[in-house]
Amino acid sequence: MTVDTRVADVTERIAARSRASRAAYLDRVRAAAAEGPARAGLGCANLAHGFAACSAADKHALGATAKPNIAIVSAYNDMLSAHQPLETYPALLKRAVAEAGGVAQFAGGVPAMCDGITQGRAGMELSLFSRDVIAMATAVALSHDMFDGALMLGVCDKIVPGLLIGSLTFGHLPVAFVPAGPMPSGLPNNDKARVRQAFAEGRTGRAELLQAESAAYHAPGTCTFYGTANSNQMLMEVMGLHLPGASFVPPGTPLREALTAEAGRRVTGLTALGADHTPIGELVDERTITNAVVALLATGGSTNHTLHLVAVAAAAGIELTWDDFADLSGAVPLLTRMYPNGSADVNAFHAAGGMAYLIGQLLDGGLLHEDVATVAGPGLARYRQRPRLDGTDLTWGDEPKESGDTTVLRAATDPFSPDGGLRMVSGNLGRGVVKVSAVAPERHVIEAPARVFDDQAALQAAFDAGELDGDLVAVVRFQGPRANGMPELHKLTPPLGVLQDRGHRVALVTDGRMSGASGKVPAAIHLSPEAAAGGPLARVRDGDPIRLDAAAGTLEVLVPDLMDRAPAAPTVDSSTGTGRELFAAFRGVVGPAERGAAVFGAAR
Structure with a gap:
């Protein structure tokens, strides 16, 4: 072959x-x-x-x-x-x-x-x-x-x-x-996402949100x-580490038991x-x-x-x-x-x-x-x-000869897109990853002023206070592996999605992660080098124009003096509480995101 x-x-x-x-x-x-x-x-x-x-x-x-x-x-x-x-x-x-x-x-x-x-x-x-x-x-x-x-x-x-x-x-x-x-299958994912966004906008309450989430994860x-x-x-x-066809057979069925x-x-x-x-x-x-x-x-x-x-x-x-x-x-x-x-x-x-x-x-x-x-x-x-x-x-x-639903699964000769929808971007802010497969093509290029936050709670607070109104590139920094273990920032999706649905040009740039369910809002993630390791993200200021061009593979802050600036220090202490103090040694030796964010030598 x-x-x-x-x-x-x-x-x-x-x-x-x-x-x-x-x-x-x-x-x-x-x-x-x-x-x-x-x-x-x-x-x-x-x-x-x-x-x-x-x-x-x-x-x-x-x-x-x-x-x-x-x-x-x-x-x-x-x-x-x-x-x-x-x-x-x-x-x-x-x-x-x-x-x-x-x-x-x-x-x-x-x-x-x-x-x-x-x-x-x-x-x-x-x-x-x-x-x-x-x-x-x-x-x-x-x-x-x-x-x-x-x-x-x-x-x-x-x-x-x-x-x-x-x-x-x-x-x-x-x-x-x-x-x-x-x-x-429970509550359809799009319905769940709509309830989440409605909650972010204050149009529905916690009881309704919990009901929706419980219907999805049930x-x-x-x-x-x-x-x-x-x-x-x-x-x-x-990779050939499962038996053929084992991945998505439901639990508690005779076929699942036989495969096990x-x-x-x-x-x-x-x-x-x-x-x-x-x-x-x-x-x-x-x-x-x-x-x-x-x-x-x-x-x-x-x-x-x-x-x-x-x-x-x-x-x-x-x-x-x-x-x-x-x-x-x-x-x-x-x-x-x-x-x-x-x-x-x-x-x-x-x-x-x-x-x-x-x-x-x-x-x-x-x-x-x-x-x-x-x-x-x-x-x-x-x-x-x-x-x-x-x-x-x-x-x-019974090898399947054709897809049973071409809205979900297609032949290689009739794909949803000619490419895999993952882009690497680089520029004077470093290197990052953009998943464009869930992002509308007209949003693959975003240029807007930066709003800088040192954690996701600060962005949420600014959104709740009505301070985010207009085009923006949300910069959420000090979220890399050395800073705080590189958390997922999926909680940012509802507020940024609201701003995007209001007609604003919105993007996210972060040295943290988004979840496997990330999408909709263009996001340059896993930025390396991270802010805590002296990366240029630590030098970005509110109002700096940032251009994310996933099509061209570029990520730039459009200012001439970026590297002449003194890097900001983190304003949030993530060193203690909920067991985080036990992982100080990991934060001290972890490698960069593009090397797998690993604490082991071969991947650092």
Whole structure:
């Protein structure tokens, strides 16, 4: 299968740039794999501690290294709807692994916080750092030299990238990711957004807003808009770390249970003691990373992954840059419309053909590398098929030949847009990311005077006081990883949306993040270098004319003396409260946004 020249060129550029670091990583992976089951080298006391709670038969098997031992690492908690279904997975997976001739142990839990709950709260300043905490917790879970493979149970925002980064540090082990699936569709996303905006304008009250939000987020399962959580699921599938078709099957269904059990059986066969040894460090290569970026662009996925994929790639010895995203965006058509890029949700996408149709279209268009390893076996072509139950037997087939709803999912020959809708912008304010797929074309270029704020609460207060009336570029600074952990600023969308709907030319420029659900208002985000690191954003003043041109890829403050000015100091203290004091060390060592905003050396 011929790969599009532009995709092939970017892949080769990534490989060339990463040659030394990737080779060093693979040397470590292969050296660890050559040692065989690590528990064979454990002392008797060590091993006895490791299987003390197992059955007599499992103790014998593990002591003799006759059976593969599979680690289960889970982000389960029952506060988060997306993770609540994971409660029953360990017992199911243990049975499935046993059926496949192995043993499974629950190796550890990792934290799982929700950006939807912490939006606008101090806890949001822990969110991005939680990704690296999760990576470290995953490493702790796998550090006992007891395991031959692993199953990763997690869904949302920072959790899946953290699990993946942690897994790649144990790259000699095969790893499968096990999803939970989306909740049923509730209040349509556009209706929810209208209530939010009405509340921002004071036209409706808190009771009405809570009723709308509760109707949108109403059951176990992942939130159904196409934010970071569902972008995670899409990426795990196109990277070959889910079983084919597993991403968006609803929780609590026979098919979901069958897919979960099959993940356990499958990873058992991928160990060095099985028939199809496939370590995750070999599976995730330059082609897999390129495939992930392509699929993110083709679906209008979360801007958070311009951070996460860079950090994930670094964990595998691969150097991915924002320029790679930009170049691929010009080659990849937009094939889906899911909220915030449209009115439909992931359930509508799944019903229209979902991942099988999407992957098939991208393969046929030469936009994905087919010749990659996956947990389902060699080659991405098997991901063109959908799972189904034949009685109680799980099978795959019925490749969708056309979209069931072209308002949600389209063919590569009839895209919603000829490009992926992600732009990199640069200029005298630094480099940033703009997601234009949800922004009307007439708003891709905005020039207006700056209104400068040091946090989102200050902007909200100015809006509430009626001080924001007219065209403006809202500059919200000291929101980068070094300043306060780089929180999402999704609470800014309703007030800025109100101003835009009143006919004003409005944009946002920030060194913080927007959520995976960002859209509508043009926003240059993840600005690097950040204000707290001496970036030029710290020198912007109220009234400075700023021009954001997403079409040309430029972001400029139109003043001649910008760098002659003394940088402003932050006016908000984000160092204590809600656990933030525990993350001072992270703020001190974190790398820039364009390097993944990571605290680990390879991505800094």
